[in-house]
Amino acid sequence: MLLKPFNFHAPNSLESALQTYGSLQNVKLQAGGTFLLNGLKTMKRKGAKTPQHIISLAHIPELKGIEDQGDYVVVKSMTNIDEIYDSPLLTGNLRVLRVVARNISSQLIRNMATLGGNLTCRYTWTEMPAVMIALQARMHFTGVDGKEEIVPAEEFFKNAAKTDKIFTQASIKKDKDISFAYYRAKKSLPVDIPLLSLCVTTRLLKGKFSQTIVAVNNCVAFAQRDRKLEDFLNGKAVDQAVAETALEHLDESIYAARGTDYKKYMFRVGIRHVLRDLTEKQR
Numbered sequence: 001m002l003l004k005p006f007n008f009h010a011p012n013s014l015e016s017a018l019q020t021y022g023s024l025q026n027v028k029l030q031a032g033g034t035f036l037l038n039g040l041k042t043m044k045r046k047g048a049k050t051p052q053h054i055i056s057l058a059h060i061p062e063l064k065g066i067e068d069q070g071d072y073v074v075v076k077s078m079t080n081i082d083e084i085y086d087s088p089l090l091t092g093n094l095r096v097l098r099v100v101a102r103n104i105s106s107q108l109i110r111n112m113a114t115l116g117g118n119l120t121c122r123y124t125w126t127e128m129p130a131v132m133i134a135l136q137a138r139m140h141f142t143g144v145d146g147k148e149e150i151v152p153a154e155e156f157f158k159n160a161a162k163t164d165k166i167f168t169q170a171s172i173k174k175d176k177d178i179s180f181a182y183y184r185a186k187k188s189l190p191v192d193i194p195l196l197s198l199c200v201t202t203r204l205l206k207g208k209f210s211q212t213i214v215a216v217n218n219c220v221a222f223a224q225r226d227r228k229l230e231d232f233l234n235g236k237a238v239d240q241a242v243a244e245t246a247l248e249h250l251d252e253s254i255y256a257a258r259g260t261d262y263k264k265y266m267f268r269v270g271i272r273h274v275l276r277d278l279t280e281k282q283r
Helices: 014-023 036-045 081-086 092-102 107-112 115-120 128-134 153-158 227-233 242-248 261-282
Strands: 007-009 027-030 053-056 066-069 072-076 138-142 148-152 166-173 178-186 194-205 208-217
Touching: 014 053, 014 166, 081 092, 081 107, 081 115, 092 128, 092 178, 092 194, 115 128, 115 166, 128 153, 128 194, 128 208, 138 153, 148 153, 178 261, 194 261, 208 227, 227 242, 242 261
Parallel strands: 007 053, 027 053
Antiparallel strands: 066 072, 072 166, 138 148, 138 166, 178 194, 194 208
């Protein structure tokens, strides 16, 4: 299907991108393009208004790469998913990013799709939001005035992933004492869209859960924390029994949102899986 006509802009610096972005109306930013192009096709098919301008961020060097900056690792917004999977800098608690990257779609998509696109496309089912919340990542944005804004990932998704700025990078604190577990269920075999995903981070102190974060993506709403389950787990012994008793302490409003019986069942499977995984890591 042919797209409706638009003007395509390909700036080669962040400064130029910000100037272009600030000077235009009816504009969309393009990261890897895997979401945007399909979205434009859908809009045309439905007869909806499409943007007059597309600004590609693909040729901006300062938006690419992964850097060790002491206590933090910075993942730039235009770093593609395959580069995340291959990065030797993602160790300790940050290794969960590699686990998530490995599970995203096909090699062709991973070569194109970017961290920035995955986080800011405003589709509720993408994989990276839950893990960014679980890692307490900070998201960095730059406005057309050149000023930087830093927003915790949890707050960004509480605000429905809305921004009028350009997302430039995520910074994540390194912590080798944090354990993690991740679970993802596919919606269908032919189409690799998640039905749901879970990411749990915790400190396993003297055989007990501590400072636990349970980030849930029910793929209907934006990723969020199950604080009721977190409160239950903290202070509990890390053993196989907790994987069962935890199921009685869920924030049901998260898991029941437009959920079929199968989806609710798979959430329970996922919670058992991540808690048993953490139990194995404690041994």
